[in-house]
Amino acid sequence: MNRRGICLGVYFFFTAFVWGQSGKNYEVISVAFYNVENLFDTLNDPLTRDDDRTPEGRDRWTEAIYQQKVKNMAKVLSEIGQEMTQQPPAVIGLCEVENRGVIEALLKDPLLKPYNYGIVHFDSPDERGIDVALIYQKKHFLPLRFKNHALRLYNKKGARKYTRDQLLVYGLLKEEPVYFLVHHWPSRSGGQKRSEPNRIKAAALNKKVVDSVLGINPNANIINMGDFNDDPINKSLAEVLKTTHKKRRVYKNKLLYNPMMAFYKQGVGTACHRDTWNVLDQIHVSGGLLKASPHEWQFWKAGIFSKPYLINKEGPYKGYPFRSFAGGRFLGGYSDHFPVYAYLIREAD
Numbered sequence: 001m002n003r004r005g006i007c008l009g010v011y012f013f014f015t016a017f018v019w020g021q022s023g024k025n026y027e028v029i030s031v032a033f034y035n036v037e038n039l040f041d042t043l044n045d046p047l048t049r050d051d052d053r054t055p056e057g058r059d060r061w062t063e064a065i066y067q068q069k070v071k072n073m074a075k076v077l078s079e080i081g082q083e084m085t086q087q088p089p090a091v092i093g094l095c096e097v098e099n100r101g102v103i104e105a106l107l108k109d110p111l112l113k114p115y116n117y118g119i120v121h122f123d124s125p126d127e128r129g130i131d132v133a134l135i136y137q138k139k140h141f142l143p144l145r146f147k148n149h150a151l152r153l154y155n156k157k158g159a160r161k162y163t164r165d166q167l168l169v170y171g172l173l174k175e176e177p178v179y180f181l182v183h184h185w186p187s188r189s190g191g192q193k194r195s196e197p198n199r200i201k202a203a204a205l206n207k208k209v210v211d212s213v214l215g216i217n218p219n220a221n222i223i224n225m226g227d228f229n230d231d232p233i234n235k236s237l238a239e240v241l242k243t244t245h246k247k248r249r250v251y252k253n254k255l256l257y258n259p260m261m262a263f264y265k266q267g268v269g270t271a272c273h274r275d276t277w278n279v280l281d282q283i284h285v286s287g288g289l290l291k292a293s294p295h296e297w298q299f300w301k302a303g304i305f306s307k308p309y310l311i312n313k314e315g316p317y318k319g320y321p322f323r324s325f326a327g328g329r330f331l332g333g334y335s336d337h338f339p340v341y342a343y344l345i346r347e348a349d
Contacts, residue, residue, distance in 0.1 A: 025348040028300070029140060029174075030081030030341050033093040033225040033281060035184070036073050037324055037335035038130070039106070040098040042066050048129025050098065058328050065330045070102070072324065072334050074109035080305050080341050088115055089341060090140035090173065093225045094133045095164070095184035099123065103133055120169050122148040125162040132167050132182045132226070141178075143171035151205050153186065153198055166202070168209055173344075176221065176297050179213055181206065183226025185236070192234075199230050203240035210241075214254045214286065221297060222286035224256055227337065231279050232261045243284050251287030258284050259302040260340070270304055270338045272320045283342045294347040302342040310334050 040053035042063055053061040078088045097103055100121045107117045120143055121133040136143065148165035155161055167182040183206065186198035206224065213220050230236045237243050237258070244250060245261035260282040263269065269277025281304075289299040312322045312333070322333035 026345050027348045028084050028343055028345045030085050030089040030343050031091045031093075031180075031223060031225070031283070032077070032080045032089040032305070032339055032341040033095075033182070033227075033283060034073075034077065034080075034339035035095050035227045035281060035335060035337035036097060037337065038096050038098075039069060039073060039102045040066070040129075041102050041105075045098075045129055048098075049127055050129050053098075059325060059330070060328075068330075068332070069324055070105050070109060072332075073106055074111045076305070076310065076334055076339060077106075078111040079307065080339055081343070084343055088112065088137075091134065091136045091180060091223075092117075093167075093180065093182035094135065095182070095227050096130045097121075097133055098129055099131065100133075103135065107135065118143070120146045120167065122165060122167065124148070124165045125150070126164050127162050130164065130184070132164055132184050134167060134169050134180055134182050136171075141171055141173050143169050145170045149205060149209055151186075151202055153201060161198075163198075166205060166209065173221075173297060178221045178223060178297070181209065181222065181224045181226075183224070183228060185226065185229045187229055192230075196230075196235065199228070199234075199236040200240055202228075203236035207241050210256065210286070211254070217288075218254060219288045219291075220286060221288040221292075222256070222284075223289070223342070224284040224286075225282065225340070227281050229280050232258050232264050232282065237282075243282075247290055251291055254287070256284040256286055257290060257299070258282065259299075259342070260284075263304060268304060270321075270340060271336060272317075281337055281340045283340050285342070289344070292346075295349070297344045297346050300343040300345040302340065305339040305341055310338060 044054045052058040055062050081089050103119050116138050117135045118138050124131045146169040148167055150165050153161040163186050164184045169180045185202040188195050243256045243258035245258050250257045260279050264279045269279050270281040271278050285299045292298045312320045321336050323336040324333045
């Protein structure tokens with residue numbers, strides 16, 4: 001398959017069964033993941049490499065720019081899933097947030113404040129000072145337990161390379177137990193192949209956590225989401241984490257279903273590099289969400305949220321995600337990644 005060529009943003013849904021034709025009523029909620037591309041405050045943290053994102057730094061990251069960035073992120077998050085649910089996602093995974101403070105600022109925006117989101121967040125040891133987090137509408141999700149799993153990487157000299165933790169949150173999604181895992185795996189800096197061993201280690205940790213949950217309850221509902229910095233066909237996901245797009249293999253072998261493979265096969269992506277789309281941002285689900293009874297949450301369909309305003313309209317990067325910053329200049333855009341989402345559905349009483 002030729003995946004090269006002009007990068008064009010596509011707003012894409014899986015074709016799916018039309019619910020409600022039987023006369024029954026169904027409840028639908030959405031979950032989402034978004035790499036918000038360096039959502040930093042303006043303060044200089046002496047413990048991290050955030051100097052560029054300060055008023056005196058290279059990027060001239062002023063309070064006005066920061067507030068516009070927050071506003072832009074709130075707009076995107078508030079619109080995901082609206083076509084089906086008439087409200088923002090019940091649960092959202094985030095990455096590239098600097099700290100809890102920027103998440104709180106995001107949730108105070110008028111577009112999100114009415115939905116009363118809560119936060120699960122840990123400060124990670126990442127050298128850039130960026131973290132992952134989970135936000136959730138309190139009326140939909142009640143977190144009961146959460147833990148950050150450290151990904152330990154070392155260079156050839158044995159020195160620790162600090163990166164993002166993997167976040168596990170267990171709770172009740174409208175009374176039903178669900179596990180959420182949020183990721184931001186090591187980047188492709190230095191090239192995909194050269195950096196691949198770091199993501200293979202991230203996949204091994206992810207697999208260990210998933211297996212520990214399924215070992216206790218093979219029917220557990222797991223939603224695994226993040227910026228994996230690899231495509232569905234890459235070794236980390238296909239061979240180590242062992243995600244699959246074949247549903248019949250999921251439950252029997254305790255694997256995760258990867259609906260994002262369909263996008264990859266069609267050349268549709270979440271991020272674009274050198275005129276090639278990659279599906280770096282993904283949502284995976286366990287077999288419990290594929291074989292549930294009609295009155296329990298089931299995975300319905302997934303999508304990439306790429307409304308026209310999220311797409312660059314001109315210049316050499318026309319058709320790419322409209323990012324917020326490049327070349328030391330604030331562009332007024334959003335992120336260099338498109339968000340991804342999934343719908344869960346169950347028969348209403």
